[in-house]
Amino acid sequence: xxxxxxxQFIDLIKELSRSKTIIIVTHDPRLDSDNYTxxxxxxxxxxxxxxxxxxxxxxxxxxxxxxTNFIKLGVGLFKNYINFITLFVTLxxxxxxxxxxxxxxxxGFSTDEIPPENVILSYKGEFYIDxxxxxxxxVCGLFVRN
Amino acid sequence: xxxxxxxxxxxxIHLKDVNIDFSNIGIYLIKGANGxxxxxxxxxxLFKYNDATFSYEKQLWSFQKKQxxxxxxxxxxxx
Numbered sequence: 001x002x003x004x005x006x007x008q009f010i011d012l013i014k015e016l017s018r019s020k021t022i023i024i025v026t027h028d029p030r031l032d033s034d035n036y037t038x039x040x041x042x043x044x045x046x047x048x049x050x051x052x053x054x055x056x057x058x059x060x061x062x063x064x065x066x067x068t069n070f071i072k073l074g075v076g077l078f079k080n081y082i083n084f085i086t087l088f089v090t091l092x093x094x095x096x097x098x099x100x101x102x103x104x105x106x107x108g109f110s111t112d113e114i115p116p117e118n119v120i121l122s123y124k125g126e127f128y129i130d131x132x133x134x135x136x137x138x139v140c141g142l143f144v145r146n
Numbered sequence: 147x148x149x150x151x152x153x154x155x156x157x158x159i160h161l162k163d164v165n166i167d168f169s170n171i172g173i174y175l176i177k178g179a180n181g182x183x184x185x186x187x188x189x190x191x192l193f194k195y196n197d198a199t200f201s202y203e204k205q206l207w208s209f210q211k212k213q214x215x216x217x218x219x220x221x222x223x224x225x
Contacts (some may be wrong), residue, residue, distance in 0.1 A: 011171060023147070023191075024175045025184045031175060039166060041178030041187065 006030050147209065148199045154190045159183035169201055 001009065010031070013022050024031065032038075078084060147168040154161040161183055168174060176184050191198070198207040 015207040017171065017173045017225070019171065019172055021168055021174070023168065023176060023188065025176045025188050027179070028161050032177075033175075036175045037170070039174060039176045041161075041176070041182040041184055 001026075003030070147205070149191060150197065150199070152190060152197075154183060154186050159186050161187065175208060 006028070016022060067101075076083070078087075085121070149164060149168070150167045152161075152164040152166075154164065158181055164187070176188060178184050198206075198209070200209065
């Protein structure tokens, strides 16, 4: 194969090797890589040297059997500065949202002035106004401001 | 898939007690000089050797089912 085809082939097997076991029999030096597990056969020798230097080891055949390691996942966020920036921006957005929510709550409450000392009840509404006024007048005999 | 104590022999090749662990997902590169037994080894694994051990029964079933459908890529001799 020409060099371009070899590079395409390498890309293809790299993509497939994420979920499959791929065994390549070759003596093409263009496929040599430290990322693969090299099984070297020596002539006139019965020994097979297995260089298990695969950096991306997965011990179990099926990926969906593996449990997610959330600690490693969290530590991985700080390994890359781009991840750190993403985290910082996310926290900033959460902070701004919380401030905005607080302001919304504050605006939702009544901002009436504090009543003077001789007023014992301040209220808003229309449904129970008459009953409340009558009750206050009957019990306390004090002026009730609307 | 794990290969234990496999024996490969023909007119030129004598390989004894071959132990290879293919249980990790990834790329395995079998390489060597001409006549060292690369093809004989993989043919023995795929079509003759019946004592391979698998992590899951599902893998063994899949291997046996696809045993006649393995891809063979024959390329021109390099160099």
